[in-house]
Amino acid sequence: MSRIVDWNALDAQGRDELLQRPAQKTGTDVATTVAALLDQIRTDGDEALRQIGARLDGVALDHFEVSGAEFEAAAAALTPALKAAIIEAATRIERFHRVGAGETPAVETAPGVVCQRIKRPIARVGLYVPAGSAPLPSTALMLAVPAGLAGCREVVLCTPPRRDGTADPAVLFAAAHCGVRRVFKLGGAQAIAAMAFGRGGMPACDKLFGPGNAYVTEAKRQVALMTGGAAIDMPAGPSEVLVIADGGANPAFVAADLLSQAEHGPDSQVLLLTDDDGLLASVETAIQQQLADLPRANIARQALASSRLVRVASIEQAFEVSNAYAPEHLILALREPRGWLPRVAAAGSVFLGDWAPEALGDYCSGTNHVLPTGGAARWCSGLSVASFQTSITVQEVSPQGLRAIGGCAIELASAEGLDAHRLAVVRRLEALA
Numbered sequence: 318m319s320r321i322v323d324w325n326a327l328d329a330q331g332r333d334e335l336l337q338r339p340a341q342k343t344g345t346d347v348a349t350t351v352a353a354l355l356d357q358i359r360t361d362g363d364e365a366l367r368q369i370g371a372r373l374d375g376v377a378l379d380h381f382e383v384s385g386a387e388f389e390a391a392a393a394a395l396t397p398a399l400k401a402a403i404i405e406a407a408t409r410i411e412r413f414h415r416v417g418a419g420e421t422p423a424v425e426t427a428p429g430v431v432c433q434r435i436k437r438p439i440a441r442v443g444l445y446v447p448a449g450s451a452p453l454p455s456t457a458l459m460l461a462v463p464a465g466l467a468g469c470r471e472v473v474l475c476t477p478p479r480r481d482g483t484a485d486p487a488v489l490f491a492a493a494h495c496g497v498r499r500v501f502k503l504g505g506a507q508a509i510a511a512m513a514f515g516r517g518g519m520p521a522c523d524k525l526f527g528p529g530n531a532y533v534t535e536a537k538r539q540v541a542l543m544t545g546g547a548a549i550d551m552p553a554g555p556s557e558v559l560v561i562a563d564g565g566a567n568p569a570f571v572a573a574d575l576l577s578q579a580e581h582g583p584d585s586q587v588l589l590l591t592d593d594d595g596l597l598a599s600v601e602t603a604i605q606q607q608l609a610d611l612p613r614a615n616i617a618r619q620a621l622a623s624s625r626l627v628r629v630a631s632i633e634q635a636f637e638v639s640n641a642y643a644p645e646h647l648i649l650a651l652r653e654p655r656g657w658l659p660r661v662a663a664a665g666s667v668f669l670g671d672w673a674p675e676a677l678g679d680y681c682s683g684t685n686h687v688l689p690t691g692g693a694a695r696w697c698s699g700l701s702v703a704s705f706q707t708s709i710t711v712q713e714v715s716p717q718g719l720r721a722i723g724g725c726a727i728e729l730a731s732a733e734g735l736d737a738h739r740l741a742v743v744r745r746l747e748a749l750a
Contacts, residue, residue: 477504
């Protein structure tokens with residue numbers, strides 16, 4: 318951690334800079350690079366994918382889709398313990414995501430007027446599972462389980478190839494366990510382009526899902542703005558966590574939670590907000606001690622360079638800062654944490670108390686770990702079954718219902734000067750008379 322900062326000693330500009338994500342600082346360069354890459358793939362197709370793969374992934378593939386033999390080899394390569402853990406996590410994720418996934422009940426808004434919202438699966442969806450500095454079979458579960466529950470007709474999954482041209486075995490096993498059998502060895506922004514434009518042997522997808530680095534997130538943003546491009550789930554970029562802790566928090570736990578996000582990648586960000594000076598000092602010491610034992614310490618140190626331990630005047634002020642930041646993950650290392658929950662206005666996922674490490678949400682508590690980043694939690698939510706569905710409203714009106722609400726429609730149509738609207742109702746009422 319580079320330094321301890323006093324929030325109340327900063328001016329408005331200093332506060333804005335403290336809450337700026339690392340990815341936001343390099344946005345222009347990333348956008349330019351991604352735009353050129355998308356244009357190349359849209360124009361040159363599979364050959365562009367091969368060239369970019371050779372340059373960025375270090376391997377040029379003749380075929381991108383994973384074969385049946387590769388799925389079998391992947392399953393054989395895993396230990397029984399890892400297979401069991403993947404299956405256990407998938408079961409818990411499915412249990413949580415089933416709740417609220419069904420149809421909403423019909424509502425009678427007036428006698429004889431019945432309104433309803435029905436759900437339909439999105440036909441073709443593309444799932445992106447990162448594997449830049451570490452393979453993420455957990456992300457395959459987080460994407461494939463709700464896609465299966467939604468009933469999507471075609472599901473394709475992209476994940477970066479390893480140097481030997483194979484996909485990570487755990488990712489393949491997780492995908493297959495969830496019923497996804499079309500997996501393509503493509504990574505980064507090029508995978509987003511392939512799924513959006515229908516390159517590399519896969520169909521053009523209606524909507525794309527999954528987290529990634531700044532390039533993946535920017536590629537998703539750009540294809541969503543293109544005519545005929547794919548919709549996207551949310552901005553789900555470099556990982557971030559914000560911890561609000563009081564003097565009773567365990568410094569070793571807090572440090573471990575900060576490091577668990579910092580090790581995701583150099584562009585991750587972690588923040589601690591507390592009103593306790595002793596905790597600030599203890600956490601700073603614990604971070605340095607725990608770093609010494611981490612295999613990914615160099616990655617974590619790069620992320621820590623853009624991260625801060627922040628002193629606030631009170632826990633109440635900590636929530637004001639947190640809501641302005643709108644973190645992907647929010648840990649409340651507080652006494653009586655549920656009592657503070659109403660103060661949370663913007664966050665992707667919240668972890669209550671000392672015994673709920675964010676890592677459980679990443680893997681197996683049941684909630685989804687594909688969450689809005691970059692402050693997007695102010696206006697969008699994490700992944701759910703509904704993310705893979707469209708909602709269609711339906712209204713059924715009886716003659717009694719038309720009599721009940723027709724006059725209201727006539728009055729509003731007249732006020733708006735839309736005579737055809739008005740007459741569509743009037744002629745029916747006249748027929749009833």
